[in-house]
Amino acid sequence: MQRWSRFNIASIVLGFAFLYLPIVLLVIFSFNESKLVTVWAGFSTKWYVQLFHNQALLDAAWVTVRVGLISATVATVLGTLAALAMTRYTRFRGRMLFSGMIYAPLVMPEVITGLSMLLLFVAIGFDRGFWTLTLAHITFTMCFVAVVVQSRLLSFDRSIEEAAMDLGATPVATFLQVTLPVIAPAVFSGWVLAFTLSLDDLVISSFTSGPGATTLPMRIYSQVRLGVTPEINAVCTILIGIVAIGVLIASVVSRRREIQRVKDEQAAFAH
Amino acid sequence: MAKFGSALFNRLVIIIPYAWLLFFFLIPFFIVIRISLSETAVAMPPYLPVFDLASGVGGFIDNIKQFSIDNYIWLTEDALYTKAYASSLWIAGVSTFLTLLIAYPVAYGMAQAPNTIRPTLLMLVILPFWTSFLIRVYAWIAILKPEGLFNQLLLTLGLIDQPLIILNTNWAIYIGIVYSYLPFMVLPIYSSLEKMDHSLTEAAQDLGCTPIRAFWRVTFPLSMPGVIAGCMLVFIPAVGEFVIPDLLGGSETLMIGKTLWNEFNANRDWPVSAAVATILLLILVVPIMFFQHAQAKADGEGR
Numbered sequence: 001m002q003r004w005s006r007f008n009i010a011s012i013v014l015g016f017a018f019l020y021l022p023i024v025l026l027v028i029f030s031f032n033e034s035k036l037v038t039v040w041a042g043f044s045t046k047w048y049v050q051l052f053h054n055q056a057l058l059d060a061a062w063v064t065v066r067v068g069l070i071s072a073t074v075a076t077v078l079g080t081l082a083a084l085a086m087t088r089y090t091r092f093r094g095r096m097l098f099s100g101m102i103y104a105p106l107v108m109p110e111v112i113t114g115l116s117m118l119l120l121f122v123a124i125g126f127d128r129g130f131w132t133l134t135l136a137h138i139t140f141t142m143c144f145v146a147v148v149v150q151s152r153l154l155s156f157d158r159s160i161e162e163a164a165m166d167l168g169a170t171p172v173a174t175f176l177q178v179t180l181p182v183i184a185p186a187v188f189s190g191w192v193l194a195f196t197l198s199l200d201d202l203v204i205s206s207f208t209s210g211p212g213a214t215t216l217p218m219r220i221y222s223q224v225r226l227g228v229t230p231e232i233n234a235v236c237t238i239l240i241g242i243v244a245i246g247v248l249i250a251s252v253v254s255r256r257r258e259i260q261r262v263k264d265e266q267a268a269f270a271h
Numbered sequence: 272m273a274k275f276g277s278a279l280f281n282r283l284v285i286i287i288p289y290a291w292l293l294f295f296f297l298i299p300f301f302i303v304i305r306i307s308l309s310e311t312a313v314a315m316p317p318y319l320p321v322f323d324l325a326s327g328v329g330g331f332i333d334n335i336k337q338f339s340i341d342n343y344i345w346l347t348e349d350a351l352y353t354k355a356y357a358s359s360l361w362i363a364g365v366s367t368f369l370t371l372l373i374a375y376p377v378a379y380g381m382a383q384a385p386n387t388i389r390p391t392l393l394m395l396v397i398l399p400f401w402t403s404f405l406i407r408v409y410a411w412i413a414i415l416k417p418e419g420l421f422n423q424l425l426l427t428l429g430l431i432d433q434p435l436i437i438l439n440t441n442w443a444i445y446i447g448i449v450y451s452y453l454p455f456m457v458l459p460i461y462s463s464l465e466k467m468d469h470s471l472t473e474a475a476q477d478l479g480c481t482p483i484r485a486f487w488r489v490t491f492p493l494s495m496p497g498v499i500a501g502c503m504l505v506f507i508p509a510v511g512e513f514v515i516p517d518l519l520g521g522s523e524t525l526m527i528g529k530t531l532w533n534e535f536n537a538n539r540d541w542p543v544s545a546a547v548a549t550i551l552l553l554i555l556v557v558p559i560m561f562f563q564h565a566q567a568k569a570d571g572e573g574r
Contacts, residue, residue: 008380012392015377019399019453022410025420029413082288092285101292103563107504109511109555111528112548115535116299119545123302139295142288171277193401200403203513207535217405224405224518228412236406243401251394 023240030233047234057235060219063130064199067215071137072195078138079145079194080187084175086146087153105143113140114207121208128210136208137198144197145190152186182261185254192250196243300552307545308338342546352547355525356554362441362516362526363509366448370505371498373449374456378497381457382464393461400454408447408518415443415519439521447515448505456501463497464490496569503562507555527551 030048034041051057082102089095105113117136118128126132156179164174180187202217209215216235223232346352381392399407414420415438422434437443467490475485513528520526527547535544 005383007376008383011376012380012384015373015380015453015457016395018373018450019396022407022414022450023399023402025414026406026410078288078291081284082292085285085288089281089285094289097297098285098289098292099567100560100563101289101296103566104559105296107507107559107562109508109513109528109551111511111513111531112303112552113296115531115544115548116303117295119302119306119541120295120299135295139291142291146288171280175280196401200405202405203532217403220405220409221514224409224412228409228416232409236403236409239406240402243403244398247398247401 026233027237027240030230030237032230032233035230047230048238050231051234051238054231056214057216057219060214060216063213064216067130067134067137067213068195068198071134071141071198072191075138075142075194076145076187076191079142079190080149080183082142082146083149083153086150087156102143102146105140106147110201110203111207114204117204118207128208128213130209130213133205133209133213133215136204137201140201140204141194141197145187145194148190148193149183149186152183156182185257189250189254192246196246199239199243303545303552304549306542307342307549308340309542310339310341342542343550345543346546346550351525352527352530355527355530356550358525359510359512359527360554362444363448363506363512366445366452366509367502367506369445370449370452370456371502374453374501375460375498377453378457378460378464381461382467389465396454396457396461404451405514407451408514411443411447411450411519412438415446438519439524441520441524443519444516444524444526447519448509448512451515452505452509455504459500459504460494460497463494467493496565500562500565500569503558503565507558507562510555511551 029040031043031045032040033044033046082098085092086099086102092098114136117132117139121128121132160182161174161178164178165171169177200217201215202221205215206218206221209218216239220232220235223229377396381389381396384392412419416422417434417436417438419438421437422431425431426434437446471493472485472489475489476482480488511528511531512526513532516524516526516529517532520529531544531547531551534540534547
């Protein structure tokens with residue numbers, strides 16, 4: 001194949017090496033015997049053992065997981081509704097503003113989002129802590145869910161919805177029994193995206209959280225500022241592992257569903 | 272009943288997310304602007320009271336009379352802030368350009384790849400995006416340190432005699448931004464290149480264009496929507512970036528996201544940080560609207 005030239009292959013290989021090498025090095029040095037993260041001194045898992053005795057870190061991890069689960073779930077509901085509103089109703093009052101509020105958070109610098117939410121919570125007298133953190137995470141992750149679900153809805157064949165309605169299904173029933181099963185893989189990957197974004201966030205969390213609600217990235221950040229240690233490498237490796245497994249499961253599930261969907265469609269046409 | 276249910280359902284689909292975003296995304300900006308116009312006070316929260324519903328309309332007008340632009344005067348008088356804005360825009364601009372230089376060949380290579388391996392390549396580009404931003408920035412500290420892995424490699428190869436100082440300079444920030452935002456540039460360029468009709472380049476070459484000329488005259492202009500979307504996705508958040516300049520940059524590096532953070536967390540001056548955020552928002556409002564417009568247009572075409 002002439003189009004897939006040597007230059008193309010070289011740029012892909014170099015690009016991917018650039019993307020992955022730093023992460024690979026980080027993982028390798030989490031197994032380093034020495035306290036230095038730049039000199040290899042033999043294999044050891046002692047930093048991992050040490051982690052499980054670090055109560056502050058474990059508490060932070062627990063807060064992070066709870067915030068992630070709650071916020072990703074609410075954000076998925078809100079984001080899916082927003083995606084429906086954007087694709088199904090092309091004309092309603094304030095649609096421009098609505099689409100602006102969906103797209104702007106995707107690129108908005110986090111310091112601005114974080115500061116503005118904090119000032120909102122202070123203005124309405126809401127004590128900062130676990131719940132303010134969760135509300136902030138719902139707000140910025142729902143827009144990502146909306147974009148993911150929206151792109152699926154745009155390629156959705158609406159005639160099957162119309163068929164259901166013609167046969168007497170209510171809009172709610174149509175949505176639950178026809179639309180939702182079809183867009184489910186996108187909704188699911190939206191949830192996974194929202195969860196990982198929540199898991200990773202540092203800046204918005206630092207602004208909106210209060211005493212007793214320190215997340216893992218906040219804890220990692222305060223340790224990183226003191227210097228690079230293999231212990232942080234170990235935490236990071238565990239996080240990378242969790243995310244990698246999650247993404248792998250998500251992609252296998254969505255691929256299976258896709259194959260199933262194609263099969264179902266073929267079966268339906270065969271009749 | 273069905274009719275009533277349907278109308279209600281349609282309403283709720285719009286109203287629920289709309290109300291949520293108005294309350295948690297839009298209204299907070301007005302609060303930021305309002306607080307940027309109030310005076311600093313030594314109290315908790317550290318600004319003079321801004322909302323007093325009990326005082327009615329008269330109170331509201333009095334309230335407006337108390338607006339003070341002192342914070343903004345303060346920002347223009349202190350060269351630190353102007354410099355921080357200028358250097359943020361400069362650093363974001365240079366990094367966006369470097370990201371484009373690296374991302375374009377990768378996206379181009381991916382679009383030319385055989386159909387069978389494209390999904391895998393796409394997955395590999397997206398994967399780092401799911402890993403923590405903080406972790407990916409942190410990974411570079413060990414590499415760029417004077418005694419770090421990059422310098423060790425260069426010393427071993429005999430390319431340099433003395434370690435290069437990269438960490439805590441602007442170069443480290445460029446590397447950090449390019450690295451962190453690369454997938455955001457690759458993906459939109461790839462999707463616009465993938466949609467392209469290859470017979471166009473072939474036609475140009477048949478008509479006597481060299482491959483390089485065909486690229487610049489046909490392929491590149493057609494990929495412009497992807498290039499623009501990618502540049503916006505990198506540039507806008509990079510201007511307000513905090514983590515990268517804080518961890519990789521030096522003490523003399525000025526970036527507005529870091530200035531805002533310090534003003535807020537170290538100096539506890541909320542009105543001034545609100546003013547810093549307001550001006551940053553004003554600078555970014557044009558690119559953000561441009562981005563939203565381009566994005567909405569692209570989605571419209573997808574129909």
